[in-house]
Amino acid sequence: MNRIAIFPGSFDPFHIGHESIVRRALPLFDKIIIMIGYNVNKKSFFDIEKRMKWINQVFDGIDKVEVRIHDGLTVDFCKEVDAAYILRGLRTSADFEYERAIAQVNKKMHPEIETVFLLTLPEHTPINATIIRDIVLHGGDATQFLPKNLDMNEFKLNSK
Numbered sequence: 001m002n003r004i005a006i007f008p009g010s011f012d013p014f015h016i017g018h019e020s021i022v023r024r025a026l027p028l029f030d031k032i033i034i035m036i037g038y039n040v041n042k043k044s045f046f047d048i049e050k051r052m053k054w055i056n057q058v059f060d061g062i063d064k065v066e067v068r069i070h071d072g073l074t075v076d077f078c079k080e081v082d083a084a085y086i087l088r089g090l091r092t093s094a095d096f097e098y099e100r101a102i103a104q105v106n107k108k109m110h111p112e113i114e115t116v117f118l119l120t121l122p123e124h125t126p127i128n129a130t131i132i133r134d135i136v137l138h139g140g141d142a143t144q145f146l147p148k149n150l151d152m153n154e155f156k157l158n159s160k
């Protein structure tokens, strides 16, 4: 049986904390689908096509990783792509409490889907997309928090 996991998030932008979770989870699954959650009513910082392109760049050549956009519930997307696992990263106890509730409700409604958590590497604990957006917004250099094989020029020039 194919072990397919979804890694859902807004990834606005995708940073080294996200990248690390995906790379560390690769040996556990046959396929990881990075699901960029899309919400028409929520304004994003980087447009969705750009986010998708960047994530594809990061995992270029790794066939086990796919990037998709989904508007709706993660569990519905799991069914659509036949995934039995939802992958999430945990940084802090605040993450844990937030994730626990979602995972337990999902489990209650869809017992066949397991949520799998990986603890962040200690050095990635303080990294989050909000801080990176703030750095970019104010003209700072966020390179050290972003995956290595990203086209940084494009990142800077095209950010809003």
Ligand code: ADP
Pocket (backbone or CB within 6 Å): 008, 009, 010, 011, 012, 016, 017, 018, 021, 087, 088, 089, 090, 091, 095, 119, 120, 121, 124, 125, 126, 127, 128, 129
């Ligand atoms: P969301 O919109 O659900 O907050 P994010 O794009 O911020 O989505 O994050 C997607 C996933 O990546 C979540 O499971 C989140 O906990 C995890 N994540 C975010 N930042 C980090 C980090 N620095 N280290 C490890 N995991 C992280």
